[in-house]
Amino acid sequence: MTKDMTEGRIIPQLTQFTIPLVLGNLFQLTYNAADSVIVGKFVGDDALAAVGTAGPIMNMVILFISGMCMGAGILMSTHYGARKYKLLERQISTSMLGGLGFSAAIAVFLILFAHPLLKLLQVPDDIIGDAKSYLRIIFVGLIFTFVYNFFSNTLRALGDSKVPLYFLIVSACLNVIWDLIFVVGFGWGVPGSAAATVLSEALCCLCCLIYIKKKVPLLCLGKKWRVFDGSILRRTFNYGITSALQQMCVQLGKICVQTVVNVQGVSFIAAFTAINRVDDFAMTPQQNIAHAATTFMAQNRGAGKIKRMKEGFLSSIILQVSYTTVIALLVFFGARPIMQLFVSDGSEEVILLGVSYLHMIAFMYFMPSATNIIQGYFRGLGDLKVTLISTILNMSARFLSAWLMIHVLHGGFDRLAWANFVGWIAMLAFQIPMITMRWRKAVQPE
Numbered sequence: 001m002t003k004d005m006t007e008g009r010i011i012p013q014l015t016q017f018t019i020p021l022v023l024g025n026l027f028q029l030t031y032n033a034a035d036s037v038i039v040g041k042f043v044g045d046d047a048l049a050a051v052g053t054a055g056p057i058m059n060m061v062i063l064f065i066s067g068m069c070m071g072a073g074i075l076m077s078t079h080y081g082a083r084k085y086k087l088l089e090r091q092i093s094t095s096m097l098g099g100l101g102f103s104a105a106i107a108v109f110l111i112l113f114a115h116p117l118l119k120l121l122q123v124p125d126d127i128i129g130d131a132k133s134y135l136r137i138i139f140v141g142l143i144f145t146f147v148y149n150f151f152s153n154t155l156r157a158l159g160d161s162k163v164p165l166y167f168l169i170v171s172a173c174l175n176v177i178w179d180l181i182f183v184v185g186f187g188w189g190v191p192g193s194a195a196a197t198v199l200s201e202a203l204c205c206l207c208c209l210i211y212i213k214k215k216v217p218l219l220c221l222g223k224k225w226r227v228f229d230g231s232i233l234r235r236t237f238n239y240g241i242t243s244a245l246q247q248m249c250v251q252l253g254k255i256c257v258q259t260v261v262n263v264q265g266v267s268f269i270a271a272f273t274a275i276n277r278v279d280d281f282a283m284t285p286q287q288n289i290a291h292a293a294t295t296f297m298a299q300n301r302g303a304g305k306i307k308r309m310k311e312g313f314l315s316s317i318i319l320q321v322s323y324t325t326v327i328a329l330l331v332f333f334g335a336r337p338i339m340q341l342f343v344s345d346g347s348e349e350v351i352l353l354g355v356s357y358l359h360m361i362a363f364m365y366f367m368p369s370a371t372n373i374i375q376g377y378f379r380g381l382g383d384l385k386v387t388l389i390s391t392i393l394n395m396s397a398r399f400l401s402a403w404l405m406i407h408v409l410h411g412g413f414d415r416l417a418w419a420n421f422v423g424w425i426a427m428l429a430f431q432i433p434m435i436t437m438r439w440r441k442a443v444q445p446e
Contacts, residue, residue, distance in 0.1 A: 010308070010315045014292050017159070018319065021288035024152075024165040036277055038179045040342050043189050045270045045350070048342070050130035050190050052273025053123045056258050058138050060251035061110060065103060065146050067247035069095075069153040070291075071240030074298050074379060076157035081302025085218075092219065093227040095236050096150060103146035110139045121255060122262045130190040137191055141198030144205040151208045154219065156295055163211060171204035242384035246391045253395025257402045257419070264406070271353035271413060274342035278358060282327050286369045289319050290376030297380020313377050320369040332362035353413040360417035367424035374431045386434050390427045398423030 040048035072095040079088040110117075114135040118128050152164040175196055182192030212219045221227075254276070261272045293316040300309045331338070335358035339351045371390070378386045402419035405411040 010296075010312050011318065014289070014296060014312065014315055014319060017156075017295065018285075018289050018292040020162045020165040021156070021291055022285040024168045036273060036342055038176075038183050039190060039193050040270070040274075042184050045266055045343070045347060046127050047130060047190050048273055049124075049266050049269040050127040051134060051193065052269055052276070053118065053121060053127065053258065053262065054131040054134045054138075055273065055276070056121070056251055056255040057110075057114075057117055058135060060248055060255065061106065061139070061142070062145055063247035063251050064244045065099070065142075066149050066153075067244030068099060068102075068240035069146075069149045070247075070294075070379075071242065071244065071384070072099075072150075072236050073153035073157040074294065075236060075239055076154060077295050077298035078302040080158055081299035084302075088218075089221055089224055090227055090229050090232055091236065092154060093221055093225050094229045094232045095240075096225065097228050098233050098236070099146050099150055100143070103143050107139050107142040110142075111136050114139070122259055124262070124266070127266075133191045134194045137194035137198060141201050144198070144201040148201065148205045148208055151212060151219075155212075155216070156291070157298075158218065159295070159299070163215075164208070167204045167207045167211070170207065171200045174203060175200035239384060242388050246384070246388045249388070249391045249395050253398050253423070256395070256399040257416070260399075260402050260407055261416075267347075267349045267353065268413065270343065270347070271339075271350045271357070272416070274339060274350070275354050275357045275361075275416075277342065278331065278338055278354075279361070282331055282365055283368050283372075285323050285327070286320060286365075286372045289316055289323065290372040290379075292316070293373060293376035294379040297377060301380060309380070313373070316373050316376065320373050321366075324365050324369040328362045328365050331358055331365070335359055335362075356412065356414040357417050360414045361420065364417060364421050364424070367421065367428070371424055371427045371431060374428075374435055377435065386431070390430045390434075393430050394423040394427035396423075397426035 036048060036051055039051050072091065075091055076088060079085075079091060114132050115128070118131050118135070123131055148164075148167075155163055178196030178199055179193055182188045182196050186192060188195070258272070261268055293312060296312045296316075297309050300306075300312065335355045336351065338358065339354035342354075343350045371394070375387045375390070378384070398419050401422040402416060405415035405419060409415075
């Protein structure tokens with residue numbers, strides 16, 4: 001069901017749009033979290049470390065595809081807000097065809113070069129075999145990842161954030177079931193975990209296609225699905241590549257930090273894998289509030305409602321502060337039980353490393369809550385260069401700080417939290433002057 005966000009009360013609209021996004025992404029995160037928990041509990045620390053070292057490469061590719069879809073979604077929201085439905089149809093078909101071709105090509109490349117990429121990350125020899133198997137199986141299902149992300153972003157651009165959630169709930173539950181069957185029941189280890197993820201994504205993709213055919217007339221294009229407009233593709237690429245590069249910069253920064261972690265031993269790697277999962281769960285709702293703001297801004301930009309855009313920005317800040325206060329308290333006081341979810345009872349060293357980080361990071365979560373909402377504001381304006389530059393500054397500062405504090409100064413695991421803090425400071429130092437400059441500037445739709 002599509003929704004026009006250019007009219008009505010703002011905070012209820014943002015909240016109603018954000019909640020399904022949050023729930024959907026939390027279920028999405030259960031793919032990787034279930035892999036980590038089940039593999040760590042039933043296979044061992046080496047297997048957990050293998051999944052962890054494969055994670056950054058996998059996530060970088062998936063986030064690149066997601067970023068391209070997000071860029072296309074911004075254009076769709078703008079066309080929808082401006083009531084330009086014919087242009088919207090051409091935008092949808094062109095983005096779909098271009099994305100299918102790109103996803104197939106990148107999947108083949110990554111399957112062939114999985115081993116060299118892992119060697120580049122200095123993955124230890126005793127876990128590189130499992131990490132390679134995990135990646136290759138995941139990349140076989142990359143086409144499913146694209147199709148689901150494309151239709152999810154398209155539905156969200158039209159104001160519907162609920163339907164993608166329903167498919168993800170089913171898919172995430174099945175992922176856990178397949179994990180238990182393949183890893184615990186059949187003893188397939190790390191490859192079984194990857195196979196479970198691919199099967200679940202395929203089902204999620206199929207359900208999405210069936211629903212759209214039956215329930216969303218605007219997306220039932222028929223022969224118009226064959227329409228391919230080169231000029232639209234170029235414009236979409238310009239939007240999408242900037243958004244995708246931003247997503248990739250985040251993951252590239254994590255990969256760089258992973259190279260610092262990888263030379264510290266298996267316990268360090270296992271703890272880093274676990275705390276990354278926690279950070280994902282903690283910060284994903286912040287990102288979703290920002291994504292809701294992006295859709296809101298883009299639709300109202302298309303409608304030329306500048307004052308309403310500014311009101312939406314302030315409303316988003318209220319939502320961010322409310323959520324972050326709750327999650328900071330939960331992570332701080334629940335640090336040890338959270339770490340115990342990821343490792344077996346005998347891995348006390350891994351637990352202590354993770355707890356030291358979580359106690360530090362909990363109240364630093366207010367920093368990304370600020371950076372995310374500013375990112376959402378600029379994405380909605382169509383100014384993706386600001387979001388890209390600020391992300392590059394963030395990840396560069398984070399990596400350099402981690403390398404200096406851990407590799408050079410031989411600091412402890414908790415220094416990773418301080419490295420994140422330095423990155424967010426660098427990001428805000430660039431963002432705040434930019435948003436101050438743009439606050440009074442009326443932005444007209446293209």
